[in-house]
Amino acid sequence: MAVGEDVQACAPRIRQFARALVVGSPASDPFADGLVRAALDAAACEAPPPGNLDAYLASFVIHKYRDRLSGGGSSPPSPAPFDRLARRLLTIPLYEREALLLIVAGGFGYAEAAKILRVSREVLVARLGRARAALGDIAPTRRVAPRAKTPPAYLRVVK
Secondary structure, eight states: OOHHHHHHHHHHHHHHHHHHHHTSSOSOOHHHHHHHHHHHHHHHHSOOOSSOHHHHHHHHHHHHHHHHHHTTOOOOOOOOTTOHHHHHHHHSOHHHHHHHHHHHTSOOOHHHHHHHHTSOHHHHHHHHHHHHHHHTTOOOSSOOOOOOOOOOGGGOOOO
């Protein structure tokens, strides 16, 4: 596959990650789409380093987002008032939210996420733990009925 095709294949995953990072919601968002577009353009114009292209693009999105926040660029939109998870995600410090979303939404392993964030694995695990603790008391909106317990097959009565 050519680099352009690889970049386009990564686009949906990186877009989902960027939207979660910026808003905490998978809804369409021009701010996150701008970050993704910049990452895809950078990867298409310059040769990305060998290795995981998803990791390269996620790293680009994270660092571009940090630059926009610190440079006074356009701020991300507020989440809808009914979206508790989005509101809670935005209360988590950025570094902890990045760690959580790389693992959960990005699907990266601990070592890869630590490399993307340019921190040690131990620092990543600490940030991840704090982020999960902050989200820990969010209950699911819909209770799932427990499965009926079936006896193991080897204990069935055979007649």
